[in-house]
Amino acid sequence: MPSNPPEMAQFLRKLEARSSFRPDERKAILQLPFEPRQVQANRDFVTRGERVSHSCFVLKGMAGTFGQNREGHRQITSVFMSGDMIDLQTVVLPEAMSNLQALTTTTILQIPHSDLRRVGHRFPNIAEAFWRECVLDAAIVNEWVVNVGRRDARTRMAHLLCEVACRSGHATPENAFVFPFPVTQAQFADMLGLTPVHVNRTLKGLREGNVVNVAASSVEIVDWDRLADIGEFDAAYLQLGSLRNGKAPRAARCAPPAVQMAS
Amino acid sequence: MPSNPPEMAQFLRKLEARSSFRPDERKAILQLPFEPRQVQANRDFVTRGERVSHSCFVLKGMAGTFGQNREGHRQITSVFMSGDMIDLQTVVLPEAMSNLQALTTTTILQIPHSDLRRVGHRFPNIAEAFWRECVLDAAIVNEWVVNVGRRDARTRMAHLLCEVACRSGHATPENAFVFPFPVTQAQFADMLGLTPVHVNRTLKGLREGNVVNVAASSVEIVDWDRLADIGEFDAAYLQLGSLRNGKAPRAARCAPPAVQMAS
DNA sequence: CGATTGTTTGACGGGTCTCAAACTAAGTGG
DNA sequence: CCACTTAGTTTGAGACCCGTCAAACAATCG
Numbered sequence: 001m002p003s004n005p006p007e008m009a010q011f012l013r014k015l016e017a018r019s020s021f022r023p024d025e026r027k028a029i030l031q032l033p034f035e036p037r038q039v040q041a042n043r044d045f046v047t048r049g050e051r052v053s054h055s056c057f058v059l060k061g062m063a064g065t066f067g068q069n070r071e072g073h074r075q076i077t078s079v080f081m082s083g084d085m086i087d088l089q090t091v092v093l094p095e096a097m098s099n100l101q102a103l104t105t106t107t108i109l110q111i112p113h114s115d116l117r118r119v120g121h122r123f124p125n126i127a128e129a130f131w132r133e134c135v136l137d138a139a140i141v142n143e144w145v146v147n148v149g150r151r152d153a154r155t156r157m158a159h160l161l162c163e164v165a166c167r168s169g170h171a172t173p174e175n176a177f178v179f180p181f182p183v184t185q186a187q188f189a190d191m192l193g194l195t196p197v198h199v200n201r202t203l204k205g206l207r208e209g210n211v212v213n214v215a216a217s218s219v220e221i222v223d224w225d226r227l228a229d230i231g232e233f234d235a236a237y238l239q240l241g242s243l244r245n246g247k248a249p250r251a252a253r254c255a256p257p258a259v260q261m262a263s
Numbered sequence: 264m265p266s267n268p269p270e271m272a273q274f275l276r277k278l279e280a281r282s283s284f285r286p287d288e289r290k291a292i293l294q295l296p297f298e299p300r301q302v303q304a305n306r307d308f309v310t311r312g313e314r315v316s317h318s319c320f321v322l323k324g325m326a327g328t329f330g331q332n333r334e335g336h337r338q339i340t341s342v343f344m345s346g347d348m349i350d351l352q353t354v355v356l357p358e359a360m361s362n363l364q365a366l367t368t369t370t371i372l373q374i375p376h377s378d379l380r381r382v383g384h385r386f387p388n389i390a391e392a393f394w395r396e397c398v399l400d401a402a403i404v405n406e407w408v409v410n411v412g413r414r415d416a417r418t419r420m421a422h423l424l425c426e427v428a429c430r431s432g433h434a435t436p437e438n439a440f441v442f443p444f445p446v447t448q449a450q451f452a453d454m455l456g457l458t459p460v461h462v463n464r465t466l467k468g469l470r471e472g473n474v475v476n477v478a479a480s481s482v483e484i485v486d487w488d489r490l491a492d493i494g495e496f497d498a499a500y501l502q503l504g505s506l507r508n509g510k511a512p513r514a515a516r517c518a519p520p521a522v523q524m525a526s
Numbered sequence: 527c528g529a530t531t532g533t534t535t536g537a538c539g540g541g542t543c544t545c546a547a548a549c550t551a552a553g554t555g556g
Numbered sequence: 557c558c559a560c561t562t563a564g565t566t567t568g569a570g571a572c573c574c575g576t577c578a579a580a581c582a583a584t585c586g
Contacts, residue, residue: 049499065405067405069418074413075408075413077408077409089398092394092398093395095502097405097500121387124384127391128390131390131393131394132355134401135352135356135397137401138352138404139361141404141405142340142360142361145330145408145411145456146331148412149338149411149455149456150330150332150337150456151332152542155332185564185565192412193411193413194542195543195544196565197542197543197566197567198542201566204566216551216564232332237360415573447531448532448534449532459532460576461573461574461575463533463534464535464574467535479533
């Protein structure tokens with residue numbers, strides 16, 4: 001089991017967006033061991049009910065959790081992209097509560113629960129950061145319930161695109177930008193609780209309105225302000241760095257938070 | 264701030280359904296201070312974005328979190344009943360991520376974050392139990408996404424009724440039973456992402472099928488097996504031990520759907 | 527007993543699904 | 557380099573589930 005810093009640095013950076021650590025805590029995180037693993041697109045790598053002994057960090061690619069109804073129709077309940085920890089919650093609840101699937105060819109790093117527990121016990125502040133990370137993921141799922149429950153297809157789609165743009169860290173103050181989003185329309189439909197056919201039509205509508213261009217593997221935002229307006233998007237629930245500490249503006253005109261990926 | 268054991272015993276019992284404690288840990292939980300508070304039906308008692316300094320435990324009644332779209336249509340994203348801790352997550356993320364509302368007249372106990380943190384730091388095992396509780400709540404929200412995203416009104420409603428029956432601890436091995444569910448059809452609609460009118464019609468369908476009778480303040484399950492079948496309900500995600508009220512919740516009637524890979 | 531809130535029912539319209547087929551892009555083997 | 561295959565996208569026509577609007581009915585309460 002190789003223990004190379006550079007990969008865990010990405011994990012640390014993610015955590016530090018919402019938590020702060022002392023030097024020794026940082027070091028402990030950077031020294032976490034991991035096992036890289038490649039998963040092909042559309043392949044499940046964790047099954048519901050399975051007992052897992054490690055958590056998965058997305059190094060590259062995209063993955064998601066999903067449930068399905070009796071007819072086998074899927075509903076993706078959360079997506080994770082490069083830099084996200086997928087199932088930190090299995091540290092305290094090792095039974096997987098839903099299936100995990102790679103949406104595209106994905107490289108994940110498996111970090112043993114035993115090691116996560118160890119640093120958590122040694123540094124309560126780190127355990128708290130882990131807990132916080134789970135809470136933040138839950139906030140996103142909460143928003144998804146509102147999205148599929150109370151917004152029509154167009155609004156719903158715009159909202160999700162805004163979320164992904166912000167989370168991927170590619171949203172910029174400029175009005176137009178491009179970011180990778182390598183999912184098929186069928187997968188997109190499963191995130192939105194729609195059929196692929198209707199996703200296609202709705203995408204067409206947004207494209208013809210010169211709002212956004214969703215291609216096979218990337219999204220071109222043509223008019224961010226309109227997209228955020230259509231999607232009724234308020235990034236507060238993402239708790240991204242820039243608007244932390246109090247005064248989250250209520251009707252925050254959905255400006256994309258300038259996420260500074262110190263790269 | 265009174266510090267009387269009997270109320271916290273309910274909290275402890277809830278935690279012990281999924282975590283186990285040493286005697287001194289139990290004692291620390293039982294001695295948590297709290298401030299009782301009564302909230303009228305349909306009253307918000309926490310607003311999104313607000314910074315809170317305590318977590319809310321439901322002693323009696325029913326409460327929920329909700330979001331809303333631009334037109335003001337609500338989507339309830341989770342419900343909490345007697346014995347549930349509503350927002351334990353604010354311990355690590357004090358900014359409320361969604362509004363909290365009492366669905367009926369509700370008595371809550373406010374437990375200061377400072378005290379929750381204190382016992383969490385002193386007993387890492389308790390902190391872990393808190394974390395686990397948040398994870399379990401998140402699992403329920405996950406299931407709600409599937410529910411509103413991929414199930415039709417009838418199925419969706421049956422599923423939610425099953426969930427509430429199990430969580431409230433009133434589900435029994437018998438086929439028929441009654442449990443309190445004091446919500447209006449409009450509130451029920453907001454949980455399901457439907458309109459009140461359609462909720463009414465769907466309830467009628469279930470009633471005429473001799474499956475379940477939903478009255479103003481309670482639900483009479485006529486045929487649990489059919490209800491669970493209609494709702495495609497599998498209680499696994501609730502992670503209820505067999506410890507709840509001394510009675511095992513009804514075993515899942517539907518086998519988890521077969522997972523099929525995209526072929 | 528009137529006022530208010532919640533439930534029930536009907537008629538109608540629309541957003542989304544289903545089914546089906548054509549089209550495009552990408553990969554595979556000859 | 558070309559048939560062939562396969563996965564994904566696009567478009568159309570029709571059906572249906574659910575939403576909207578409206579009004580009557582029932583229950584609760586001061």
